Amino acid sequence: MSLSKKISTYGMLVAVGSAIYVFESLVPFPLPLPGARWGFSNVIVVYALPFTNLEWLLALVIGKALIGALISGKIFTPAFFMGISGSTAAALTMFASYKALKRAGIVFHSVLGALTNNVVQVFVGAQIISSWMIFGYLPYMEILAVISGSVNGVIAGVMLKRMKVL
Template sequence: MNNKVAKFAILISLGSAIYFLETLIPFPLPVPGGRWGFSNMVILISLPGVPIIDLLTISVGKNILGSLISGKIATPGFLMGLSGVSGSVVVMWYMWKTGIFGLAGISIIGAAVNNLVQLTIAAFYIIGDFRLFELYPYFFLTGSISALINAYIAFEVLKRVGGSLWQRK
């Protein structure tokens, strides 16, 4: 149990630190709150061997702590991000469970779902303008770039730890 709590703390802390640092990297689209999504690599690293509730805990924890650190807690962007990451985590977990998809495919689909959920919330509840969906191709392109970077880093980390952070060595 202590081992699991320590891993949660490390992954949430790492995700939160990356979440904050990525706010300092210029985003190529002039979109308020636009971020690269590099903090989602902790989700990819956590996929092998973890139940979905633990994966959701890690993703929600990193978003809450990262938003607290960056001063964006309880903003529309925070709520959109929390919804997007929760939706994408569910899809990514199911994709991993099928055993058909690799980390790159899971990461790209996760980014696509995350962006789609966020745009849906913005279009329906925040802005009220469905023309926001015209931005989706741009989000898909930038999200795919960061998703591939995340997948590569996660692959390298998992290769070095033997395939799973959750198995006892």
């Protein structure tokens, strides 16, 4: 893929991911879990896994987080730092697991990334508020991670097949 095509492809992925991020921040979460979101903007990161390298994947994650947080007014808030830390760790985990276990399937890597995202977010949140009590929240978040990671993985898998990337 030429550099100009790669830049335009990743620009579109960042734009779509940011738009989903902003839309998702406007829709109330149906469960009484403060700060919880479905994480559907991460579907573009899962989608990019099979055809990207680590540098471009991290650029995608950071670009999506920065632009989405800037548009939604959450830039440089504690939620922003928790989110970008979790997303970066999730991308690193998914990239490593995809390279090591390609046959595991895209849903597996998506769920693994969602689980990692939540662990890192709760850890960063504990550092921000100087309390480990927030870890009591983690089991509920991990249940949601399995659900949202599975949904994101299925959506990304369908997109990859329809766009003949796989």
